[in-house]
Amino acid sequence: MRYMAKQKSKHHHGNLRSALISEGIHILEVDGVAGLSLRKIATAAGVSHAAPAHHFKGKTALLVAIAAYGFRIFTDFMQEGRENAGPGPHEQILGLCQGYLDFAEKHGALFELIFSTEIKSHADKDLQNASLRAFQLLEETCALFEPSRYAEKGNEIMVWSLVHGYATLRIHNKLMLQSDGSEMPFELILPRLDPKNSNLLK
Amino acid sequence: MRYMAKQKSKHHHGNLRSALISEGIHILEVDGVAGLSLRKIATAAGVSHAAPAHHFKGKTALLVAIAAYGFRIFTDFMQEGRENAGPGPHEQILGLCQGYLDFAEKHGALFELIFSTEIKSHADKDLQNASLRAFQLLEETCALFEPSRYAEKGNEIMVWSLVHGYATLRIHNKLMLQSDGSEMPFELILPRLDPKNSNLLK
DNA sequence: CGTTAATCTTGACGGTGTAAAGTTCAATGC
DNA sequence: GCATTGAACTTTACACCGTCAAGATTAACG
CATH class of the missing domain: 1.10.10 (Arc Repressor Mutant, subunit A)
Structure with missing residues (x-):
């Protein structure tokens, strides 16, 4: 049906x-x-x-296949978030993160599944590829900035951790509120990175 | 037994x-x-x-009670991390985060439980108190810094999201590696905040 | 000492994942 | 054209799960 x-x-x-x-x-x-x-x-x-x-070999195998499909939807959300954002590096990374957060909100159960320990521990090739593509999209966006002064891929992991933590905490936490009761917007906690080629236009 | x-x-x-x-x-x-x-x-x-x-009213109620106990252990870890760190504000917040990460590593299943959607959705008083105490400890530590210029509690939520995201991603992701295969240390992605009373000693 | 109420046991029910054996049916070989 | 083969699916069974109802035990109380 x-x-x-x-x-x-x-x-x-x-x-x-x-x-x-x-x-x-x-x-x-x-x-x-x-x-x-x-x-x-x-x-x-x-x-x-x-x-x-x-x-499928068992229930987990089916869940893994579902998760791989979910990862592609997840990547599409980030891609779309980027495309809907302005051309500037900061706007681009913010748009990607907005897509990240939109996915977590609109597909909460799928988001929970693809990041569950049961799924990620199983080393499925298709899943790993789908997962890797998502991270690569973030890497591409981070390539618009000067690399971190402190560590290779420092920017990537900082942004990924930040948006992932924000997304998961927002799902089941009410701590993200400001004193007026409104939700803390993500753009206010994302540090500004150094755009690459900042000598060209500005 | x-x-x-x-x-x-x-x-x-x-x-x-x-x-x-x-x-x-x-x-x-x-x-x-x-x-x-x-x-x-x-x-x-x-x-x-x-x-x-x-x-207990059902399985979930028992899990909630376990999670509340787990949250207290979790808070102890952060407290201990702080106490084992140096006196400076940045050392303090880093120590707290280190306790956070130690707990997630040593008590992975408990960490998964206390942040699972099934648990956090149930509004248990004891659990909420235990959960609140954990966040308050972070707030105390963030009080060592000037508040965020952009939003109230901006520092708290930024640090909480960052360390939570880092912890969860580290559990089931192998993406946190630098090119030499070593793990990206957390202190390299934690932005430096403005210490309060920075006019006193320096 | 009898009553009461809390604690725990026993038994049953529907639901779950999985394994084994049986059935159906498209494709292949002769 | 027809038997054979093997994949796709069904049926049956089993152990485990959470939950509920009913009964047994026992501590506490009047």
Whole structure:
């Protein structure tokens, strides 16, 4: 259900594998990580509860595949955030972070899944590639700045830690409030970095 | 077992409630969050699987109690990190963060639990107090610096986000490496803040 | 000493992931 | 054209899980 097989049903189902991932993401957004079970996914895809075993080694393997897909959505959000931002280096990195935060807010369960210890510990190639691409997008954006004076990739890891911490704390913390009750905007805690080629235009 | 009741066994067990929390933390360190079940905790405490229901409303309530205890350990780690650091403001905040990171490393499962969405969403008073105390310790340390020019509590939230993001990313990411393969030290990404009363001694 | 209430046990229920065995069916070889 | 093969899926079963209801035990109290 809810998922239209692209090719006419060949064997019994057609393309169960991608359907399971698709249904998994859907259930994730509805019931959260806690409500995501293999049997529920299988039922949603219209197959018996043991059918997924022929496409994924176990529940974790299916979750890993879902997470890899989630990572690509995550990367798209960051990319889009960048494109919607102004051309300046600071605007660019801020836009990327805004995409980061938008994803965490709109796809909270998926965000929780892709950064859960159960998933990241399993060394799946597809997942690692998807995860790496996300970080590379950040690296590209950080390349607009002079590298950190203190350590190689210092800027990258500083920004990544900052935005990731901000995102996770915002999800389950109410500590991020200013005294007037409004939320602390992320741009106010992101340090300004030295733009590269700052001798050209300014 | 493994836990000695302090008072001679009164009813049947004595003080099941605290024993369950204690056993829960122990199992957590051995089997991780995924391996932590109500029945396992009950068995470890030497009672039947339904006994915990008389002390905690459900599994989540027990986990919340464990998390509250974990938050106090967490706060102790930060306190100790501060005390082991030098007297300067930057050394103090760095020491606190080091305690933060030590806790995340040595008590990874507990760290995962206390910041899990399942726990933090439940509004338990004891948990909130324990959680608040942790943040207050950070606020005290940030009081050694001039407040952020950009936003109230800007320093607090910046440091908290930074160290939290660094800790969580370090747990399940291998991206924090410099080109020589060594880990990026936290002190290299923590921006220097303006110490308060900087006109006195220097 | 009898009552009461808290503590804990026992048993049962539906749900979970996983493994084994059986069934269906498309593709392949002759 | 037809039997064979093997993949896809189903059925059945098992151990474990959280939770609930009912019963047993025992401390505390009048």
